[in-house]
Amino acid sequence: MFRFLEKELELLKESSLYRQLPGPLEEFNGSRAIINGQEVLLFSSNNYLGMSHHPRVKAATLEAVERWGTGSGGSRLTTGNFVLHRQLEERIARFKSTEDAIVFSSGYLANLGVISALVGQGDLVLSDELNHASIIDGCRLSRATVKVFRHKDVAHLKDILLAERNSYRRCLIVTDGVFSMDGDIAPLPQLLQLAEEFQSLLMVDDAHATGVLGKRGAGTVEHFGLENKNIIQVGTLSKALGSEGGYVAGNVILIDYLRNRARSFIFSTALSPPIVAAAIAALDVLEEELYLLDQLHANVRQFYKGLKELGFEVLPTESAIIPLMVGESHRTLALSSALAEKGVFVPAIRPPTVPEGTSRLRITVMATHKPEDIQRALEAFLWAGKRVGLI
Ligand SMILES: Cc1ncc(COP(=O)(O)O)c(C=O)c1O
Structure with missing residues (x-):
């Protein structure tokens, strides 16, 4: 019965594209783990600030388990709407300097929900070619016409807008804030200018910019000092904030509309209260312990410089992601x-996570890595790079 699938799996194996789950983490403290009985240093986690193991975040989570139990037991519009959810939304809106925010069960679901609610048949989405899969899936689900512009190529985007904008009702320009596999930053000010010129909506997915960019870690809008209140800011609580869940932050009418129209919000169980408490605590920690951001960027600089000195081809980065090509x-x-x-x-x-011929190691650095961890990792890279003939 499933022979046809087996054949497809064989093809994947032949082209080194077969995926297997890595050895499960048997123990974990944020930046170190035990896998197959061996202690390993993690240089691939999105837990950029180590929030998943911050004592205040863990304490808030445990307290919430005691007070609220585990699962929420329903969607937000039915029985799963706890005071904590609203507190988190208000906290996100304050952090992102927006009027309001809405929380989804994951960043993936936030992207599906917001894009498919905002545009549909007869509308146009303009999407950067390196946008995350969840944006691509949101675009597909919306049934809007999707045109892809070359990576960060504002002139190409303008050409498409000039040629196409008038043939569609609404237009949404969508981009990652920090690109998840390349670590570079979207040209948000220029995208905003085009969005205004062509009466289009602008949405940025700050999954990898939140807790990383901007003086308070609020992401790309803060990084560029943009004041515009119409930018739709999507993000996830699962990376630098060490929790789970996704969100959309923006204009109050937009958020009210999403509560009514975003199907991945309406038809999915609300986040569990302890996970919400973890996210609130992580936002509080970020506000009060800003040195974590400095520590993160100092670690990125140390690792990047070390890899360059070893002779690896690493793409320039301004985030916590270092692509080693x-x-x-x-x-x-x-x-x-x-x-x-x-x-x-x-x-x-x-x-298919990255384009053909561009396989890479996506190295990520955390604020909680110690300089000696980075040194040890660089020694391993020297040995491994020589072994596979890359350096
Ligand atoms: C750019 C981007 N957007 C959205 C997501 C999805 O977020 P989540 O893991 O919370 O579903 C991710 C990560 O997986 C991402 O890298």
């Missing part, structure tokens, strides 16, 4: 395995 999938896998042998965990990233 390899090219072929099998060699990327070999590099990742060699690093694992030396106790450094960085999974290989291959197509």
